[in-house]
Amino acid sequence: NAGVTQTPKFRVLKTGQSMTLLCAQDMNHEYMYWYRQDPGMGLRLIHYSVGEGTTAKGEVPDGYNVSRLKKQNFLLGLESAAPSQTSVYFCASSELNQPQHFGDGTRLSIL
Amino acid sequence: AQSVTQPDIHITVSEGASLELRCNYSYGATPYLFWYVQSPGQGLQLLLKYFSGDTLVQGIKGFEAEFKRSQSSFNLRKPSVHWSDAAEYFCAVGSGNTGKLIFGQGTTLQVKP
Numbered sequence: 001n002a003g004v005t006q007t008p009k010f011r012v013l014k015t016g017q018s019m020t021l022l023c024a025q026d027m028n029h030e031y032m033y034w035y036r037q038d039p040g041m042g043l044r045l046i047h048y049s050v051g052e053g054t055t056a057k058g059e060v061p062d063g064y065n066v067s068r069l070k071k072q073n074f075l076l077g078l079e080s081a082a083p084s085q086t087s088v089y090f091c092a093s094s095e096l097n098q099p100q101h102f103g104d105g106t107r108l109s110i111l
Numbered sequence: 112a113q114s115v116t117q118p119d120i121h122i123t124v125s126e127g128a129s130l131e132l133r134c135n136y137s138y139g140a141t142p143y144l145f146w147y148v149q150s151p152g153q154g155l156q157l158l159l160k161y162f163s164g165d166t167l168v169q170g171i172k173g174f175e176a177e178f179k180r181s182q183s184s185f186n187l188r189k190p191s192v193h194w195s196d197a198a199e200y201f202c203a204v205g206s207g208n209t210g211k212l213i214f215g216q217g218t219t220l221q222v223k224p
Contacts, residue, residue, distance in 0.1 A: 005126075031210045040120070042201060042214035043155075050209060058211065090154060096210050097143050097162070102154035 001027050005102035006091050013081045013110045021076040023091030029101075031060075031068050031094045032074040034066060036087040037105070042092060049074055081110045113138050114202050117174075124192050125162035125223045132187040132218050134202030136209070143205035144185045145212065146176055150198045161185060197222045 007022045025033065030051050035043040045058030047066040057064045063085060065077045074093075080087060086109050092100035114137045124130055136142055143162055149156040159170025166178040176187045185202060199219050203212040 038195070040216055042115075042216045043212075044214075045211055048209065048211060056209070092155075094210055096208075097205055098210075099145060099157045099160055100155075100210070100212060102147075102156075104152075104154045 001065075004091055004093055004103035006089075006106050008106060009104065010107045011109070012029050013078075013108065015081060015083060015110060016082050017110075018077070018079050019081065020078075021089055021108075023074045023076070023093075025072055025091075025093040025101070026072075027093060027101065028071070029093035029095055031096060031100075032068065032094075033092045033094075033100065034064075034076045035090045035092065037058065037090060038087050046076065046089075047051075079099060083110050086110045097098065113204055113206065113213045115202050115213050115215035117202055117218050119218050120216065121219045121221070126194050127149045127191050130187075130189045130192045130196070130220070132200050132202075132220070134185045134187065134215060135183050136185065136202070136204045136213060137183065138204050138224075144172065144176075144178060145203045145205065146185075146187050147201045148172075149201065149217075152203040156203065158187070167223065178189070192220075192222055194224065196216045196220060 005024045022104040033048045034046040049068040067075045089106045091103045094100040116135045145160045146158040161178045202215040
């Protein structure tokens with residue numbers, strides 16, 4: 001079972017560049033989430049979706065956009081990357097109030 | 112506002128010793144509580160969850176946790192630690208109608224031979 005798949009696994013960007021992180025889940029989950037993980041800060045929610053075509057802001061949404069055009073996919077976009085967005089990004093999916101299933105993460109460095 | 116506190120940033124125990132990782136939460140209603148483990152370079156794996164009912168919950172890899180409402184705590188325990196348990200552990204509380212999780216800062220466990 002693939003579960004939650006994140007693409008790419010690693011990426012280096014220059015300041016000002018844009019990119020999209022892709023998350024795909026094969027469990028038919030309604031809910032999907034994007035987190036960023038920084039040392040000593042745990043995981044912080046960037047954006048989330050409660051179903052196809054819906055998105056909502058999390059704790060740290062500034063500088064990011066998301067889209068959920070298909071139920072199985074949740075895209076995270078950086079329009080103009082900044083060094084402060086250097087982080088490890090995790091996608092997760094779940095049904096309501098059930099445990100979230102996480103991908104293996106995307107390590108993003110912005111120079 | 113909801114919050115989760117893991118007071119211990121780093122813990123070192125000897126292999127075979129018992130382990131307790133602390134977690135305190137702030138939440139207005141009955142919380143959904145989770146413990147996840149993260150090995151280096153990996154995603155998060157669910158160890159156990161508490162939704163309701165028995166306040167002592169069993170998880171994978173020999174872990175258990177006890178929900179204490181009066182202390183707003185959900186501490187993780189293991190009677191005998193193995194070297195493979197070295198990892199980072201996260202406690203999380205879930206909200207009711209969006210499924211969002213609030214994570215603690217994490218506790219890094221080091222296991223001495």
